[in-house]
Each structure stands twice: as structure tokens, then as C-alpha cells.
Amino acid sequence: MQQMGTISLACISSIVMLLAGCATGPSRLEASYGTAYHLARYHQILAPGAENNVEPVYGFDGVAAQAAIEKYHTSFAKPPAPPAYVLSIGQIK
Numbered sequence: 001m002q003q004m005g006t007i008s009l010a011c012i013s014s015i016v017m018l019l020a021g022c023a024t025g026p027s028r029l030e031a032s033y034g035t036a037y038h039l040a041r042y043h044q045i046l047a048p049g050a051e052n053n054v055e056p057v058y059g060f061d062g063v064a065a066q067a068a069i070e071k072y073h074t075s076f077a078k079p080p081a082p083p084a085y086v087l088s089i090g091q092i093k
Helices: 002-022 035-044 048-052 062-074
Strands: none
């Protein structure tokens, strides 16, 4: 009878310890979830009134811009086949 009480006490205490491990608060990662997104968004907005500026941008050559656009469009084309490496060890007769 004493052994049955000891086993039940051990089972109850192990269940309590397992449940206590699940009852922790939010971790530091969970507490600051989304902070990196909000900081990146905030830092991208340098001048909120910049969208009202409709002046053309000077200093970027038209030929260079056209080359950049063409390179961008060709980047979506089918990628070239990977190179095939042939290693010949000895000779087969």
C-alpha cells in the first residue's frame, strides 16, 4: 500500500512539473515579434512629403536606364543549362 502511494505521488509530481513547463510567459522573441518589420518600414520612410515631388530625377543616363531595364526583363527568361562536367580517368578501350 505504501508503494502505491509513492508511485501515485511520483506520477502527480511529474505531471505538475510537465504542466509548469508549459505555463511560461512569452519569450523575448515572442514579446518583440514584428518589431523588425515596423523598424524597417519606419526607416524606409525618409521624407514623407517626397511623394509630392514630381520633378524629374537628374543624373541617371537614359542609355544606362535602358540597359538596366533590359537586363531586368531578361532575368526572367529561361535560365541557362548548368554546365556539364566530364571527368575522364584513364582510358577505356
